[in-house]
Amino acid sequence: MIMDVLPYLTAGWIFLVGLYGVVTSSDLIHTVGSLAVTQSSTYVLLLAIGYREGGTAPVYGDTSARTPVVDPVVQAMALTDVVVGATVTALLLALVLQAAKRHGTTDPDQLTGLRG
Amino acid sequence: MSLPAEQLPPLAVAVPLLGAAVVLVAGRWLPRAGSDAFALGWAGLTAGVLGVLWHRAGDGAVRTVVGGWEPGVGITLHADRLGAGLALLAAVLVVAVLAYSWRYFDEPPREHTGAFPALVLLFEGGMVGFALTGDLFNAFVFFELMGVAAYALTGYRIEDPRPLHGALTFGVINSIGGYATLLGIGLIYGRTGELGMARVGVRLAGEQADALLVCAFVLLLTGMLVKAAAVPFHFWLPDAHAVAPTPVCMLLSGVMVELGVYGTYRIQHTVFEPAAIVPASVFRDIFLVLGVLTALLGAVMCWQQRHLKRLLAYSTVAHTGLFLTGVALVSRDALSGTALYIAGHAAVKAALFGLVGVLLDRHGSVDEHRLHGRGRGLRTAGAAFACGGLALAGMPPFAAGLGKAAAEHAAGVHHPWVIAVYVAVSALTGGAVLRAGLRVFYGAGPRPELRPPPDEMTGSHEPPEIKEPVRGIPPTMTGVPVALVAACLVAGLLPYAAPVPGWTPAGVLLGLLSTTLAAASATAALRWPAASSHVIRPPARLHSGRVGDYVAWLTAGMAVLTVVLAVRV
Structure with missing residues (x-):
């Protein structure tokens, strides 16, 4: 029973840990890293959903069609998710890099006065 | 073809x-x-x-x-x-x-x-x-695609630290929303084995709303509500809109934010409502509260701004609240009225942002106080700006006013008190725009205080988005906003078939009422400048500019939504 829900609890835990990281962050690089942690919860959840007892990778090249495989749909989703995550992380890190280069800080509190 | x-x-x-x-x-x-x-x-x-x-x-x-x-x-x-x-x-x-x-x-x-x-x-x-x-998964993919393009566009002017900061806040909050949505999609797929929205709805029919489905609903909607800038998921919007290049603001405010409302509607209407997992009555109660809160907070914050782009951004928050309210009424009439309202608002809001862009181009400032009377030479722009303010206030026969009237008409059937919210929010946001327009383009009222209050953005010393305004104002920069305002006017005069009722006497009267209130509040603000600004400070202090605070609010919002939903279904 506990092993059945463990992956889901783990995914939820990782999501919350990532959020905690963003909330308490005082460095933008750390913020973007925490965001990537948040995202990795989605990989865990997707792969947990697609898991089949005794299943192998869903590639039919060298196995018979009757071999149990894990759900290929979530694998495709996780793959797309990785691409999305890489894009977001790269873009945000590029913005942080510009902030560091041109304005000499990665502390969000020192960057500007967006408020009110 | x-x-x-x-x-x-x-x-x-x-x-x-x-x-x-x-x-x-x-x-x-x-x-x-x-x-x-x-x-x-x-x-x-x-x-x-x-x-x-x-x-x-x-x-x-x-x-x-x-x-x-x-x-x-x-x-x-x-x-x-x-x-x-x-x-x-x-x-x-x-x-x-x-x-x-x-x-x-x-x-x-x-x-x-x-x-x-x-x-x-x-x-x-x-x-x-x-x-x-x-299908749900591609909703996530396109959500992120428009997100990534929007973050990049927001931070387009990297030479200024503010767009970088705004784009980062925007990116972090929206990505968290997107990942929450993806978690929800995963849960739904795990339960039903389907990704097509309509097929999930069919597959869920007859199931009881259990903890998993409640969580899935909240997670799915978190992303949409972040995009729609509903309270308390809205904090990123003013920060991003205040600093994005003007043409980008036109798109963000005009249509991207509204797509969040549309996503909320699609998910509820296609996935959860047919199967009665989240019954229409529960959805109505929760989202009416959410929509009205968003609209009121947006309107109050809009009224207090002197940074013109931020003023328009909060007006977008206020109007999105009204759109969310329209969707929450769960009636065909309210929905079609809201759709028309969104179209009218998009044209007007894009036009207003465009005209602020002209000011920024000429004077390197978007501070209402500093720009006092400086726009006198820009007659066409001034007239278009004032028309935009009136349209935002819901004046007939602008399309935004017609959409507002149709939504009010539908709200009047079961929830007459909502009409008061529509009128008040239109009057406050329209009034704020009129006040700013009269000050800047017509030099109305005494010269206002220039000294900035301690915790507020004024919008002066904004680097112009071009370096040296040696050229004249490109004709398209005034032409496009004027055309958009004109389009909003024409769209309000077209003959409509049901379910949009067209202009009814009640609709015209309510539109005139909110316009009158807007004009009155603008006049009052110009006569007694001190009394009009900084009426309510606490909400302003919550907008701290720290992404961590905003994420904390987002998490709290998800928790409240989960608890309320768990109690109700």
């Missing part, structure tokens, strides 16, 4: 994406005007395809299963009047924005003349795809 109708939705997504790639590559050789004209051509083509699609969809829907996959896990596109209409709205606005930014920025570096228009086309592809998608 003799294409089969079901080929149009994929075409409408593919054209801007292809256009983005081609424009980016062609920008290596083309001069700036060439890149801009080329991009404008692609945007026009997309708008044309969507126009045909909207016409063909009629009252039904055009459904496409891409690549001939069995329905279930493949990519499905679903273009009904609402989805195709929103996609068309986005496409038309993109054409307007590309025309507006014709000579807006400094001369871009050679070999990169296509960067800005290509990003805009990419953004358009994301928005069109999101409006037309029929």
Whole structure:
């Protein structure tokens, strides 16, 4: 029973840990890293959903069609998710890099006065 | 065009994406005007395809299963009047924005003349795809596509720290929302084995709302509510809109935020409502509260701003609250009224942002106080700005006013108190815009205080988005806003068939009432400047500019939504 829900609890835990990281962050690089942690919860959840007892990778090249495989749909989703995550992380890190280069800080509190 | 109708939705997504790639590559050789004209051509083509699609969809829907996959896990596109209409709205606005930014920025570096228009086309592809998608997973993909393009566009002027900061806040909050949505999609897929929205709805029929489905609902909607800037998920919006380049603000405020409301509607209406997992009555209660809170907070914050872009951004928060309220009423009449309201608002809000862009271009400031009387020479712009304020206040016969009237009419059936919210919010936001317009373009009222209050953005010393305004104002920079305001006016005069009721005496009276209130509050603010600003400080202090605070609010919002939903279903 506990092993059945463990992956889901783990995914939820990782999501919350990532959020905690963003909330308490005082460095933008750390913020973007925490965001990537948040995202990795989605990989865990997707792969947990697609898991089949005794299943192998869903590639039919060298196995018979009757071999149990894990759900290929979530694998495709996780793959797309990785691409999305890489894009977001790269873009945000590029913005942080510009902030560091041109304005000499990665502390969000020192960057500007967006408020009110 | 003799294409089969079901080929149009994929075409409408593919054209801007292809256009983005081609424009980016062609920008290596083309001069700036060439890149801009080329991009404008692609945007026009997309708008044309969507126009045909909207016409063909009629009252039904055009459904496409891409690549001939069995329905279930493949990519499905679903273009009904609402989805195709929103996609068309986005496409038309993109054409307007590309025309507006014709000579807006400094001369871009050679070999990169296509960067800005290509990003805009990419953004358009994301928005069109999101409006037309029929399956949950692609809703996430397009959500992120429009997100990434929007973050990049927001931080486009990297030489200023503020856009960088705004873009980072925007990116972090929206990505968290997107990941929450993906978690929800995963849970739904795990339960039903389906990804198509309609098929999930069918599969869920007869199931009890258990903890998993409640969590899935909250997670799915978190992303949509972040995009729609509903309280308390809205904090990113003013920060991003205040600093993004003006043409980008036109798109963000005009249509991207509204797509979040549309996503909320689609998910509830197609997935959770048919199966009665979240009954219409529960949805109505929760989202009426959420919509009204958002609208009131947005209106109060809008009234207190002197940074013009921030003022318009909070007015977007307020109006999105009203749109959310319209969706929460769960009636066909309210929905069609809201759709018209969204279209009218998009035109007006884009026009207002465009006119603020003219001020920024001329004076390097978007501070209402510092700009006092400085816009006197810009007669056309001033008149258009005032008209925009009146339209935002719901004055007949602007389309925004007609949409507001239709939504009020539908609200009056069961929830007459909501009408008061519509009137008050329109009056406050319209009044704020009128006040700013009269001050800046007509020099009305005494010269206001220049000293900035301690915790507020004033918007003076904004670096102009071009370095030296040696050229005159490009004609498109005033022409496009004027055309948008005119379009809003004309759209309000068209004859409408049911379910949009057209102008009723009650609608006209309510529109005139909110316009009068707006004019009165603007006049009062000009006469007694001290009494009008900083009425309510606490909400302003919550907008601290720290992304961590905003994420804490987001988490709290998710928790409250979960608890309320768990109690009610």
